[in-house]
Amino acid sequence: MNKLDQIRAAESRLLLSTYDRNPLLFVGGAGVHIIDESGEKYLDLLSGIGVNALGYGHPVIEEAIVRQSRKLIHTSNLYFHEGQAELALRLTELTGLDRAFFSNSGTEAWEAALKLARAHAGILRSEGKQIGTKFLALEQSFHGRTFGSMATTYKAKYREPFAPVMPGVEFVRFNDIADLRAKFSSEVCAILLEAVQGEGGVRPLTQEFFAETRALTSSTGALLIADEIQSGMGRTGKWCAYEHYGVMPDITTLAKPLAGGIPMGAVLCTEEVSRAFHPGQHGTTFGGGPLACAVAIAVIDHIENENLLDHVAQVGDYFQQQLRSLAARHSAIVDVRGKGLMVAAELDSAALAKLTAAEMLKRHILINCTSDTVLRFLPPFILQRAHVDTAIAALDEIFTENAAAHTAAPSVGGKSHV
Ligand SMILES: Cc1ncc(COP(=O)(O)O)c(C=O)c1O
Secondary structure, three states, X not given: OOHHHHHHHXXXXXXXXXXXXXXXXXXXXXXXXXXXOOOOEEEEOOHHHHXXXXXXXXXXXXXXXXXHHHHOOXXXXXXXXXXXXXXXXXXXXXXOOOEEEEEOOHHHHHHHHHHHHXXXXXXXXXXXXXXXXXXXXXXXXXXXXXXXXXXXXXXXXXXXXXXXXXXXXXXXXXOOHHHHHHHOOOOEEEEEEOOEEOOOOOEEOOHHHHHHHHHHHHHHOOEEEEEXXXXXXXXXXXXXXXXXXXXXXXXXXXXXXXXXOEOOEEEEEOHHHHOOOOOOOOOOOOOOOHHHHHHHHHHHHHXXXXXXXXXXXXXXXXXXXXXXXXXXXXXXXXXXXXXXXXXXXXXXXXXXXXXXXXXXXXXXXXXXXXXOOEEEEOOOOOOOHHHHHHHHHHXXXXXXXXXXXXXXXXXXXOOOOO
């Protein structure tokens, strides 16, 4: 039995069965490539689901880990250390918000955001305002898998096995202003959204819809909460995807690339919202530890020093252009969308999307398929045009090879704005 098979057999006996892993054993990485046990390199266009923004083996991350781990790894939040205030200053500057709380993951940051919103509404009620406890979330949203996050996540398969979930959540049809207006009232304490939905298929909000969420919430004192866990920290070519719209939320959440692969999340909010938390109301043992803070600061410095936001925007535009030319040659691609290096090509069949991801893997290129028919690309920010060309050539080959089989298959959905 080879090493991969041994590990697979051991995992199947010892781990809870939560993942359907690809049969690959990765042991290292360099730049945009991840390397398997036999030394084979894979072009990683998924970057650990949007985490490894600086790729693999980046000297800035290695140096920060080594430096900080020699000094201090953990303190708990009972004491001060050097990192939290410095990181909070950087994140408040780049999000335009005022205060931060640090967690270990995306879902924990989102839980903190939900708690802030409920506690803030409680304060408003105590001050005589009429405001309820209901959350409006969007259809196709994904906010995580802990109980609060799960209740605000749209797909029933994530919620139903664990019923009853947290009550008080209603879903609004994506980008549907009439539905939003119909469901909004003074019962709502917050509207929850992703400026560009990630797991939901890399779907950007329309300007009109996003602006309307801000107008409605501002009219009652309810909060607008933007989940930037996947789209934030530069992924779309701006620090936060909401900047593309000129709409400021009251709360935002960050995670994934925040500390370059060291687990970390953050919730950021306005001074007004921060009134909701007092000592003892929320906390974490590990969140905002010295190691994660030091690495996050190093990642932010590097993104700024290397002007990576501009690079992400440029290579992302090139990626979308190349996908559009591919779409002109292959009718199986029905839409190309995204912002920066959060890119998607929607296909006209779930079977073809699954096959394409598998064929890309055979060609040593990692991508993933989300929302059944959507090929999603979340590459490291250091991606170059040549890597895009490699991916496009591979996709071209796969679509050409499968064109005959594909034209024979019934088509679902027409071609939209490619
Ligand atoms: C938009 C969004 N919110 C929340 C989460 C949950 O983050 P985590 O998996 O770190 O808990 C994710 C994860 O994919 C996400 O994409």
